[in-house]
Amino acid sequence: MPQTYDTILRRGLVVDPVNGVHRQADVAMSDGRIAAIGEIDGTAREDRDVAGLMVMPGIVDAHVHLSPWLGGGAGHRMLALAGVTFALDLAGPIDGVTRLAAESGCGVTIGCIDYVRPGHTVGSEDPGEDELRDALAKARRAGAIGFKILGGHFPLTREASARVIDVAAREGAYVAFHSGTLSTPQSVAGMRESCELAAGNPLHLAHINSYTRGLDASAVIEAEEAIAILAETPNVWSESYLAPINGNSGKCADGVPESVATQKNLKRGGFPATTEGMVAAISAGWAQVHVLQDGVHVLTGGEVGLTAWRAAESNIGISFEANPPEPRIHLATAKRADGSFAVDALATDGGGIPRNDLISRGLALYHLDALTLDDFVLKTSAAPARALGLAGRKGHLGIGADADVTVIDVARLSPVESYAHGRAVLRDGEVVGRGARMLVPPEGRAHVESLGIETLVAEPGSMLSGRGA
Ligand SMILES: [Zn+2]
Known part of the structure; x- marks a missing residue:
């Protein structure tokens, strides 16, 4: 007797390398799980013809920003529009991330790691072990699954950085x-x-491409050095991104930009690392302000950018063109002798920073024969799901897995629909998802649910437990 499902996606090209599937098939979802795959003669409340489109396990972006100081609430809508179904905020602060998720959630599931930042979560640039333990316990109760060291922006001592890890x-x-x-x-x-x-x-080593900007040697040589370092360090899991722009805080205090990275980028563009230098750099379009337009951030310099930066009292995201193309492409595609990727995942460092380009730039590499569709799914779904300790339930389309699915028009480099836990996030390119769901540690569950956010629980010790997908 034919079954009735919640949703059936019919006749798409299903690409699920974890289960060895790469063929035209139907995918059925019920009760938030993958219920059937193959030629399905059942019926569904939502029967969708996706012939000609690729159907993949939901895109997992292992590096985004959704906090008040970096990214903002608009990031939820930007991720949904980019076909992402799960994203990890890589900075916090956790209370800001949960607040914005409750206000601005678009159906995308998120997780958050909280920063170890002097004057914010720790007292100095050299916090001791007890202080770090207390800070971690506090972050976990608020819903964060771990820590972020913000070295390039707000560095700690070498010793304290090692202690955090x-x-x-x-x-x-x-x-x-x-x-x-x-x-x-x-x-x-x-x-x-x-x-x-x-x-x-x-350790999750963030955005490998941002260490290979060609400032000390040729960018290509630096990328090769980075690959060699990763090959020698199997305990380190890594991602890189594909966008030309970086993402920085525009905040200035006492006449200078707070972030070391922002100061450096001003100097690189020939501007002084001061508040006046920032004004000149925005006016000239060298620093591009993340201006809100129709619910998403758009890179904007000149008078409009300057007005937005002033209106935010400088506490707003900005970007500079910082990443040369060769290492971005090389780090995305390079493999080791054993066939595994030199850099485990492709991420964006996006969210509210306008560079959610896994599909638009990542699949451009498929059109260049630099990645296969299976490679793309491994790097944007299976590998990050595994790093998050979610290999059983995300990153593949096996029966019983979470019904996280992204449907893509590969020729047009564009997401068409997406589902998180069986609920539509994106339909015909429009955001239809509502609310938020969050990956939390057991001790953070009660607090996050009290904010109206659904949870799934991350078991301690299940994350970053080995490289490869
Ligand atoms: Zn980041």
């Missing part, structure tokens, strides 16, 4: 590092130092 490992928490310490800048040298400071512990 060590405490996270002992507590089974997620930990990510934007390379750089008080003694070493954000560069290939900073990246090498991060790998040393991990001392064999699990």
Whole structure:
């Protein structure tokens, strides 16, 4: 007797490398799970013909920003429009991320790791072990699954950076590092130092391409160095992104930009690293302000950008063109001798920063024969799902997996529809999702649910448990 499902997607090209599926098939979803795959003669309340489109496990972006100081609530809509069904905020602060998720959720599931930032979550640039343990416990109760070290923006001492990674490992928490310490800048040298400071512990090393901007040597040579470092450090899990722009805080205090990265980018463009330099750089279009337009952020320089930056009292996102093309492409596609990717995942560092380009730029690499569709799914869904400890339920379309699905028009490099836990997030390119769901540690569940956010629980120790997909 034919079954009735919630939704059936019919006749799409299903690409699910984890289960060895790459063929035209129907996919049925019920009660938030994948219920059937193949030629399905059942009926559904929503019967969708997706012939000619690719159907893949929902896109997981392992590096985004959805906090008040970086990204903002608009990031939820921007992720939904980009076909993403799960995203990890890589900075926090956790209370800002949960507040904005409750206000602006568009159906995308998120997780958050909280920053270890002097004057915000810790007292100094050299927090001790007890202080870090307390900060982690507090972050977890608020819903964060771990820690972020903001080296390139707000560096800690080498010793404290190592302690953060060590405490996270002992507590089974997620930990990510934007390379750089008080003694070493954000560069290939900073990246090498991060790998040393991990001392064999699990670590998510963020945006590898941002250490290979060609500031010390040719960008291509730096990318090769980065790949060699990662090959020697199997405990380190990594991602890179494909956009030309970076994302910085535009905030100035006491006459200077707060972030070291922002200061550097002003100097690189020939502007002084001061508030006046920032004004001149925005006016000239070198610094582009993330201006809200129709619910999404758009890069804007000149008078309009300056007005937005002033209206926000400088506390607004800005971007500079910082990433040369060659390392972005090379780090996205390079493989080791054993066939595994040199950099585990493709992410965006997007969210509210306008560069949610996994489909638009990532699938451009498919059209260049630089990635297969299976490669694309491994790097944008299976590998990040596994790093998050969600390999059983996300990153593939096996029966019983979460009904997270992204449907893509590959020829047009554009998402058409998406589902998170069986609920539509995107339909015909329009955002229809509502509310938020969040991956939280057990001790953060009660608080996050009290904000009206649904939860799924991350078991401590399940995350970053090994490389490869
Ligand atoms: Zn980031």
